[in-house]
Amino acid sequence: MSMLGELRTIGRSRRGRNDEAHGKDDKAALAFLAPWIIGLLGITVGPMIASLYLSFTDYNLLQNPGFVGVENYARMLGDERLWASLQVTFTYVFVGVPLQLAAALLLALLLDRGLRGLALYRSALYLPSLLGGSVAIAVLWRLVFGAEGLVNSFLAVFGIQGPSWIASPETALSTIITLNVWTFGAPMVIFLAGLRQIPRHYYEAASIDGAGPLQRFRSVTLPLLSPIIFFNLVLGVIGSLQAFTQAFIVSNGTGGPSDSTLFFSLYLYQEGFMGFRMGYASALAWLLLIIVAAFTAINFWASKFWVFYND
Amino acid sequence: MTETLEKNAVTPGPPPGRKPVGKRRGRTRSPSALVWSLAKHLTLIAVSLVMLYPLLWMVAGSLRPNHEIFGNATLFVDTFHFENYPNGWNALSEPFGKYLLNSAVVVLGTVLGNLVSCSLAAYAFARLRFRYRRTAFAVMLITIMLPIHVLIIPQYVLYAQLGWINTYLPLIVPKLLATDAFFIFLMVQFIRGIPRELDEAARIDGAGHARIFFQIMLPLMVPALATTAIFTFIWTWNDFFSQLIFVTEPSLYTVPVALRSFIDAQMQSDYSALFAMSVVTLIPVFLVFLFGQRFLLRGIATTGGK
Numbered sequence: 001m002s003m004l005g006e007l008r009t010i011g012r013s014r015r016g017r018n019d020e021a022h023g024k025d026d027k028a029a030l031a032f033l034a035p036w037i038i039g040l041l042g043i044t045v046g047p048m049i050a051s052l053y054l055s056f057t058d059y060n061l062l063q064n065p066g067f068v069g070v071e072n073y074a075r076m077l078g079d080e081r082l083w084a085s086l087q088v089t090f091t092y093v094f095v096g097v098p099l100q101l102a103a104a105l106l107l108a109l110l111l112d113r114g115l116r117g118l119a120l121y122r123s124a125l126y127l128p129s130l131l132g133g134s135v136a137i138a139v140l141w142r143l144v145f146g147a148e149g150l151v152n153s154f155l156a157v158f159g160i161q162g163p164s165w166i167a168s169p170e171t172a173l174s175t176i177i178t179l180n181v182w183t184f185g186a187p188m189v190i191f192l193a194g195l196r197q198i199p200r201h202y203y204e205a206a207s208i209d210g211a212g213p214l215q216r217f218r219s220v221t222l223p224l225l226s227p228i229i230f231f232n233l234v235l236g237v238i239g240s241l242q243a244f245t246q247a248f249i250v251s252n253g254t255g256g257p258s259d260s261t262l263f264f265s266l267y268l269y270q271e272g273f274m275g276f277r278m279g280y281a282s283a284l285a286w287l288l289l290i291i292v293a294a295f296t297a298i299n300f301w302a303s304k305f306w307v308f309y310n311d
Numbered sequence: 312m313t314e315t316l317e318k319n320a321v322t323p324g325p326p327p328g329r330k331p332v333g334k335r336r337g338r339t340r341s342p343s344a345l346v347w348s349l350a351k352h353l354t355l356i357a358v359s360l361v362m363l364y365p366l367l368w369m370v371a372g373s374l375r376p377n378h379e380i381f382g383n384a385t386l387f388v389d390t391f392h393f394e395n396y397p398n399g400w401n402a403l404s405e406p407f408g409k410y411l412l413n414s415a416v417v418v419l420g421t422v423l424g425n426l427v428s429c430s431l432a433a434y435a436f437a438r439l440r441f442r443y444r445r446t447a448f449a450v451m452l453i454t455i456m457l458p459i460h461v462l463i464i465p466q467y468v469l470y471a472q473l474g475w476i477n478t479y480l481p482l483i484v485p486k487l488l489a490t491d492a493f494f495i496f497l498m499v500q501f502i503r504g505i506p507r508e509l510d511e512a513a514r515i516d517g518a519g520h521a522r523i524f525f526q527i528m529l530p531l532m533v534p535a536l537a538t539t540a541i542f543t544f545i546w547t548w549n550d551f552f553s554q555l556i557f558v559t560e561p562s563l564y565t566v567p568v569a570l571r572s573f574i575d576a577q578m579q580s581d582y583s584a585l586f587a588m589s590v591v592t593l594i595p596v597f598l599v600f601l602f603g604q605r606f607l608l609r610g611i612a613t614t615g616g617k
Contacts, residue, residue: 002614003452003496010449028520029441036432036451036495039488043466044454050465061468107358110351117352123604124359130600130607131366134549135567136589139574140369143582148381150368157384182362186611193612235456242458245551249571265460265552273556278464285461292458 002231055283060276072283084259085267096180097236104184108191129185138249145175169260176246187232194228223308230307234299373586399584410569417479421547422540424486432489433498434524455492481557494539500613501535538610541603566592
């Protein structure tokens with residue numbers, strides 16, 4: 001089971017068969033879990049509470065935080081750069097994630113079982129997803145989509161003169177979406193593993209019943225793969241809401257041109273670590289947490305209508 | 312969809328025995344199945360080329376003089392300018408090797424931290440019976456999905472008070488405390504696949520949990536540990552956000568932060584050198600991919616399944 005499946009199971013059977021009531025290994029568990037518990041309290045839960053508190057303060061790291069009530073949250077309403085950053089981030093999520101997953105699924109289907117050269121293709125397609133998060137690739141992207149970069153040099157062969165994709169506000173975000181699609185290898189590998197678990201005789205039975213390739217895809221592959229699509233979707237959305245590195249490098253930390261690549265986490269970084277408005281940045285962080293939680297909750301809710309669990 | 316299935320779907324084929332056996336042998340295919348297979352391979356080759364082309368273009372660019380990078384979509388290099396590499400190596404205040412070394416130190420710390428702390432926690436979650444186990448497990452899973460941004464500001468304040476800014480402690484200590492919960496989950500999944508009889512037999516022989524963990528579990532967990540080590544390596548090597556925030560002293564720069572400062576310093580002049588150093592920073596990840604790919608694929612398969 002994936003971690004989402006686990007959460008689903010735990011959530012459903014709140015008081016399941018309980019071997020934990022005895023707690024016969026309590027002492028040993030405490031020892032084995034000691035690092036995790038210290039980390040959870042000291043580095044996760046503690047800071048969460050602290051950031052919630054800081055979000056109600058005015059804090060610049062030098063002076064003590066001063067309580068300002070909901071002022072930071074009220075300020076959000078009139079903060080145009082915040083709204084710009086939300087628009088950029090949501091566009092990235094709504095366009096980038098489906099494109100990436102579609103590419104991943106399509107290629108996984110092409111690669112499935114018994115294809116000659118499968119391992120080689122898989123490696124070629126998977127490699128970019130390991131490199132994609134690095135500064136080096138973001139640097140490369142600046143030059144690929146620059147005024148005289150790879151893309152325009154290629155277009156010039158056909159007599160087309162392309163714009164500087166990075167420097168114009170209309171296209172800058174799409175270059176970063178392209179970078180995200182380029183890293184479809186990771187979800188593709190997950191899809192491949194999922195496709196392998198679909199028993200072959202399902203397809204054979206469908207074939208005997210006269211189902212063509214498209215219908216077999218619709219009535220066998222898609223339903224049986226839906227938990228994995230769901231997994232990739234949830235993690236893809238969560239990851240995309242937090243995207244940072246590519247936007248930072250491509251725009252040199254500005255989120256430009258004209259805030260067209262001002263991702264939410266980039267704006268949070270600018271407010272907190274360049275402007276030293278730590279109180280406001282904490283409020284932004286909590287807004288992000290709420291957004292991530294809301295997206296995940298909606299995903300889980302919507303999964304009832306399309307995800308098929310074979311259990 | 313597999314080829315055999317395609318073949319069956321398109322041409323049901325005569326019942327066995329009607330035709331001479333020899334003709335049915337081998338990879339005889341109907342023309343349409345052949346066309347389909349050819350189209351599939353051509354698509355895959357085309358997609359693979361498009362995917363890898365930017366990388367190859369970057370390697371070519373790192374060997375070209377500056378002016379030949381621009382307006383040039385080919386991979387053909389006229390004369391090899393290997394001096395781009397020493398130029399880039401010495402372009403910042405410290406030789407680039409220093410940043411590679413710094414990153415290596417951080418990577419080593421995070422890998423060790425994750426291996427130790429996550430394997431301990433995973434053993435408890437997978438094998439021990441204790442109160443609140445399910446709750447704790449759910450909490451652990453939720454922290455995997457928690458955005459780091461919610462924690463980063465208070466963490467910064469905390470580390471600043473401890474005097475840890477501009478040390479690698481903020482990057483390493485959290486790993487020693489199992490905050491990369493994804494790997495706990497990965498190892499739990501792996502341990503669940505190990506037959507319980509093995510540790511139960513050891514229990515009957517009077518072994519405690521510490522001995523079972525070290526002498527039975529750890530040796531069997533090597534594949535999961537390898538996956539963890541490899542993923543931790545790559546993620547830490549690429550990680551920009553936290554290294555940008557916690558490391559601001561130039562002599563302590565790690566690879567991503569150094570490369571970013573390179574853009575500031577060199578962007579207007581020497582793109583060849585910038586490309587050269589970008590290639591250098593990708594080589595370790597590429598090597599790890601080359602030699603550790605099967606662990607990566609297996610790790611993904613065990614955590615992504617339904």
